[in-house]
């Protein structure tokens with residue numbers, strides 16, 4: 001059951017319990033990992049509406065497709081027994097064992113059953129024979145499910161989150177290291193994304209046949225497959241240290257559904273390699289289409305416009321959907337997948353990070369730069385300043401590539417990087433129409449005016465100074481205002 005499906009009476013009782021003593025703030029800030037800014041925003045909205053802040057929190061969190069089982073585990077971590085009891089009728093019976101543990105030594109009730117939910121708080125729990133401060137069931141469940149909280153995986157000012165790797169590997173083991181079907185069951189029931197067996201995926205991809213290989217990336221190989229009569233793309237992740245973090249990140253991001261974000265259908269943790277299963281994109285990647293590496297004909301201008309428009313929409317969504325923007329960090333044609341109608345979807349969220357929040361915070365300082373060099377701006381490469389403007393810069397390069405199909409790095413060119421080259425052409429007042437993709441230049445598909453407009457947007461987005469670049473909203477509006485024959489059909 002999803003949070004937004006909670007029966008009215010249960011929701012009401014939970015609001016009463018969690019509004020008390022502002023317990024909802026602990027739930028939101030400590031356990032759901034909302035920022036102080038977001039918590040404040042939730043409180044303000046509730047005040048304006050004269051409603052319960054817990055109810056507002058559930059509305060915001062529920063929009064991310066979280067389930068009551070996840071809430072149950074967070075309340076367990078809070079040791080909020082009255083709220084847990086309230087949820088018992090709507091969670092699977094396997095979760096009841098958490099509540100049953102309350103009387104045992106390992107869980108001291110922080111909220112003894114009193115009608116107002118007030119309680120003496122026991123802050124520290126100790127497990128006998130364990131050096132952990134968490135009770136065994138929670139450790140087990142946390143290892144099994146790695147709860148998808150909105151910011152946990154992305155909160156990466158200090159990206160040293162190696163813990164995610166281990167937790168993925170351990171996900172089907174009990175504490176004594178033996179596989180445990182029950183934990184798989186937990187995983188299945190808690191995650192909204194199906195957990196698939198490695199064997200099914202092996203079968204779906206014809207035993208990882210080379211003829212099914214769609215491509216290779218830094219995180220592993222991607223195979224075409226058929227799963228439940230559905231064409232899928234299966235990414236088999238390299239078993240490198242740290243790489244499986246992508247799995248967790250992608251799963252978290254999957255909470256954000258949008259027409260221009262590649263949907264994750266499922267995942268597999270049980271086999272030798274972790275796998276992610278995506279919608280198969282019959283149009284291939286933008287990279288393949290621009291480099292004519294597929295059997296498809298060159299993209300028409302209407303299709304290029306559609307891609308530019310859709311990617312701008314997807315990025316606008318990521319940057320603005322919550323109080324804290326989500327920065328993709330690796331926008332490039334290889335990560336823009338096209339469906340059979342050339343509708344673009346942004347994929348590969350392995351490097352996505354939660355960005356700065358609050359008006360006074362414009363960027364984060366990260367300890368390591370990830371991404372693809374020619375698509376990254378100077379302030380990120382040199383000073384490790386991460387902000388939505390990094391995605392805007394990368395988007396600008398993609399716009400120039402879509403117009404010209406020029407390589408992003410060319411040793412045979414007087415200027416190595418495409419970003420520098422295009423700014424040099426602008427200084428020399430070259431007509432960008434002369435640089436139109438040679439696959440359509442001079443053909444009936446040629447559109448010199450759109451070519452100029454695309455490059456001009458690219459120039460704006462790749463300005464050296466971050467604050468001189470447009471926001472994705474501005475880019476989107478500029479694209480939307482463009483006019484050319486056939487625009488309405490392809491938008």
Ligand SMILES: Nc1ncnc2c1ncn2[C@@H]1O[C@H](COP(=O)(O)OP(=O)(O)OP(=O)(O)O)[C@@H](O)[C@H]1O
Nearest residue numbers: 214215216217218219222233278279280281285334
């Ligand atoms: N859902 C999909 N449908 C069809 N083809 C896909 C899909 N996902 C990936 N591919 C193909 O597989 C290739 C490799 O994808 P992958 O995301 O692993 O790597 P990449 O983005 O090229 O590189 P990196 O991950 O190192 O940035 C893509 O370029 C694309 O051609």
